[in-house]
Structures are given as structure tokens and as C-alpha cells.
Amino acid sequence: MDSLSSLASLTPEQFFGGxxxxxxxxxxAEKKGNVPKTKNFDFSVQETCCVCQKNITPPLKVLRCSACRAPIYCGRECATKHWKYPPPQPPGSIPGPTHxxxxxxxxxxxERREYYDGVLQSFPWGRLESDATFSFDIARGRFGVFGGTGTGYWSHRGGPIPHSNRGVMESMLASSPYGATIMKAFAAFxxxxxxxxxxxxxxxxxxxWKLEPVLIPYLNFPSADKRPALLKSTLDSWDEWYQWRKLSQESPAALLMSFPMTVYRLLVHCLxxxxxxxxxxxxxRALSVHLLGAEVELNYLPLFAELALLxxxxxxYHDIxxxxxxxxxxxxxxxxxxKPSSLVAKSSLTTPVYE
Ligand SMILES: [Zn+2]
Ligand SMILES: [Zn+2]
Structure with a gap:
């Protein structure tokens, strides 16, 4: 209960600020070339069993599938169960796939992990922790753009429940005697x-963007000559995108632009x-792109206008x-x-609002 009660008293200011x-x-510390190898400078995550959600701490050892090395289990029992059955889901939801x-x-x-880790590490902020994870939160923290409502394109829920679909966590709490108290505390996020x-x-x-101007991939240009040049071929890497946008890799823009760029990649390379x-x-020609299950994307919906440049x-002659x-x-x-005068209320399929 100790960890739960400390979570319940966590305020957004403490969490985002910390x-x-x-x-x-x-x-x-990185700027000085000296990152101490202490716990304070390691943002690894607690390993959790993907079936029973139990934290894997000694004497338990992490067990991985020997074929794919992907899922993490607390022991043989959970691993065997997952091979044939999907992990438990909140009541009413569609069961996930089996292992x-x-x-x-x-x-x-x-098998492609090494390649993707290399891409991430090509950015000065793309640090891998000692457990080989990347902390999106810490990356945003570096730039002072980690926060809730009012953090511009970076606004999002935070704390212990980062998604609006609270799923397993909510159903677990519903059956806990402390559930109501904790859910109330989480509402602050x-x-x-x-x-x-x-x-x-x-x-x-x-x-x-809430970043220094030199780190921003602008979408509003004071004049046409400030616009990125019309592309003459596809962009196939972040390096190429940063060059085209005349941005230094210091810019964390890729962290949000990865969403519109995924649509670009799908349109250009996959479909x-x-x-x-x-x-x-x-x-x-009309081209309709459907984004399913969008949540955080709504906070930076205007960034999808990047597609109009790309x-x-x-x-x-396509209308996307x-x-x-x-x-x-x-x-x-x-x-x-x-809010009848809001951008959402005033826009429709035939009357987008640009102001
Ligand atoms: Zn387990
Ligand atoms: Zn496997």
C-alpha cells in the first residue's frame, strides 16, 4: 500500500516538475561530458510481467521468450499461459493476441532493434537507459515541455495514467479498497x-512547440521563400527530414513529428x-486517411499539415x-x-478553420 498511497498524494506539479x-x-551533466552512473541519472523502468503485471524484483528473475526475446515474464507459469491465451483484459474489452x-x-x-536504437542515438537527446529503454518523459523534461494541459503540442495526461483509455489499471483499482481515493488523486492529471x-x-x-525558435519546424512562413523547398524525391530518413527542414538534430521535433511522418511513410512506402x-x-483525386484510436495526436493535430509540404x-492534385x-x-x-465559437465547433468537413 505504501507505493499506492504515495502515488495517490502525487500532484501534477510534483510529477511534471520532478x-x-x-x-x-x-x-x-551530458554537456559537461560527465553523467554520474548513479540511480539519479538512470531512468530505467521497473520490469513488469506482461501477463500478471507483477513487478519482477529479486528473487524473481526476468524470463524472456527464447525465440523472439520480446515479452517479459515473472516465471514459467505466466510464459506458458501466454503462449496459448491472451493476457487478462478489463471486462468487456476484446482479448489481445496470444504470444x-x-x-x-x-x-x-x-532483429531491427539495433538499427532503430542507432537512429534514436543519432539525436543528442536520444539516450538509451541501462535497461535499453528510452524515456520519452525525460526527453521532454530536457526541453521543459513535459506537462499537462497548457503545454502546447506537448500537452498530455501524465502521472500514473498516461492514456484516456485507462484499461487494466482502472479495473484493478475498481476492486481495490483504496481504488476510489487513488482514482480521485489521478483525476488531477x-x-x-x-x-x-x-x-x-x-x-x-x-x-x-514551446521551444527555442531555432528548434522549431515552422508551418507558418512569413514569406514563400522561407518555406522548405519542394521535394524532388522521397524523404527516407530523419537525417533527410532534418536537413530539408534546416533543423539541427538538437531539436526534439521528431518526437512529435513521428506521427505525421508515419502517415507519410505509409502513403509513400507501404500503401x-x-x-x-x-x-x-x-x-x-481525394485521398482519405483514417487515424484510428487517436488520443495524444489531437494535441498536435495541426502538425499533420506537414503532409501538405511533403x-x-x-x-x-490530391486532396488529402x-x-x-x-x-x-x-x-x-x-x-x-x-463552446460554439471554438475551432472544433466552427470547423466541418467542408469548412476547415485556418485562423
Ligand atoms: Zn507473471
Ligand atoms: Zn516469442
């Missing part, structure tokens, strides 16, 4: 994803649904429509009903 302080201390179903894809993914779209004007690039020659000035060479599905969008639309 992580920000740690991120800044880490960045300062047997996932193992081959896990294996392919884990609540945040409506996309809350800034309930305002009457879009955030400016500076208000949204062969359309192509450069499939539309013309007289015959424009795609004209590859998909000229982004359709966002999920409970996050529903919550936002309900909130907008009470």
Missing part, C-alpha cells in the same frame, strides 16, 4: 486531448493506393483528408458543443 528537473540535470500468434512478428521487430482546439484561434508555431500520375489539374511532388476516430475525438466534440 521529471523536468531530472531531464535538465541530465542534459547539464504464439505474435512471436514471429516480434522476432522480426527485435486529467486532460482533454486537443484542448487547445477548443480555443478560438490555432496556436502559433511558437505557442505550440500503393495511388501515385504521382493518378490525378491531374482537371481531375483531382506530398505535392509525390501526389500532386484526415479522419480521426476514437474516444478522444468524441470527448473533444462533446466539449465543443458547449
Amino acid at each position: 521529471v523536468t528537473k531530472a531531464g535538465k540535470a541530465l542534459a547539464a 504464439k500468434e505474435l512471436c514471429p512478428a516480434n522476432k522480426r521487430h527485435m 486529467d486532460h482533454t486531448d486537443g484542448a487547445d482546439l477548443l480555443g478560438t484561434r490555432h496556436l502559433t508555431d511558437v505557442q505550440g 500503393e493506393v495511388t501515385g504521382p500520375t493518378q490525378a491531374s489539374a482537371n481531375q483531382r 506530398l505535392p511532388y509525390l501526389l500532386p 483528408q484526415l479522419v480521426v476516430f476514437g474516444s478522444g475525438a468524441e470527448t473533444l466534440i462533446k466539449a465543443a458543443k458547449k
